[in-house]
Amino acid sequence: MKSFRTLLATAAVLWAFVWPGDGIRCGQEAAVHSRPYMASVQEGGKHECGGxxxxxQWVMSAAHCFRTEAKDRKIVLGVHSLSGQEDSKVTLGILAVYPHPDFSTVNYDSDIALVKLDQAVEQNDKVKIVAYQKAGGADPAEGEGVDTAGWGSINNRGSRPDKLQEVTVSVMRRTLCGRSDYYGKKFTENMICAAADCRDTCDGDSGGPLLYNGVVVGITSNGGKKCGTSRRPGLYTFISKFSQWVEKTMADNA
Incomplete structure (x- = not known):
């Protein structure tokens, strides 16, 4: 007969596999092309980050998605199914990447980057720009619902979806996210902390948008080692803190 300790260990392993806090799995598939601003940052034809x-001619994403150079990195727009043959799919090269100069690899502070495409895109109902929050705008308050989307992992084993997923989370209390048993001093004024039940973003969703009333207020940045854990909610970069840098960067490199 197995010992009680062995039974507990077995139960813990099984629980790790069924635990529902596995990122956007707790959301749902987005309506086809309902988010025409979404971009897939790909390397060698494989999705790596969002944007x-x-x-x-500009895509916004997370700075940590571009820490290394990649000769075959592309930006894909107008896509819902990564593997599907969609007439709206546009694959573009990258002229330059502009990560924020204050980006920190220690805590991912200032995790924002601008990507200049190798050509301007023609907008249509499946490829379209989205408004982002400017300095002085009304950022979401504690408890407000915000939504995000991406092709990131749907569980903590790294399984990736083929079709765009979306989820709604809630902005959490800043003093809670700054507690030592949450993120402590790594949580800065440049970050939003958001989650809801098991709902969360996960690996591969980085760089995607966090929207409030249809306006992008944040960029998916990072979180805990496992997605969907209660004391490691998703962290997002406040765009309004960097909107002047965004406008200047695009103007200086037009």
Missing amino acids: FLVAS
Whole structure:
């Protein structure tokens, strides 16, 4: 007969596999092309990070998605199914990447980057720019619902979806996210902390948008080692803190 300790260990392993806090799995598949601003950052034809179109030749994403150079990195727009043959799919090269100069690899502070495409895109109902929050705008308050989307992992074993997923989470209390048993001093004024039940973003969703009333207020940045855990909610970069840098960067490199 197995010992009680062995039974507990077995139960813990089984629980790890069924635990529902596995990122966007707790959300749902987005309506086809309902988010025409979404971008897939790909390397060698494989999705690595998200992004979103903010101008005809510019995509906004997370700085940590571009820490290393990649000769075959592309930006894919107008896509819902990564593997599907969609007439709206546009694959573009990258002229330059502009990570924020204050980006920190220690805690992912200032985790924002601008990507200049190798050509301007023609907007249509499946490829379209999205508005982002400017300085002085009304950022969401504690308890407000915000939504995000991506092609990131649907569980903590790294399983990836083929079709775009979306989820709604709630902005959490800043003093809670800054507690030592949450993120402590790694949580800065440049970050939003958001989650709801098991709902969360996960690996591969980085760089995607966090929206409030249809306006992008944040960029998916990072979280705990496992997605959907109660004391490691998703962290997002406040765009309004960097909107002047965004506008200047795009203007200086037009």
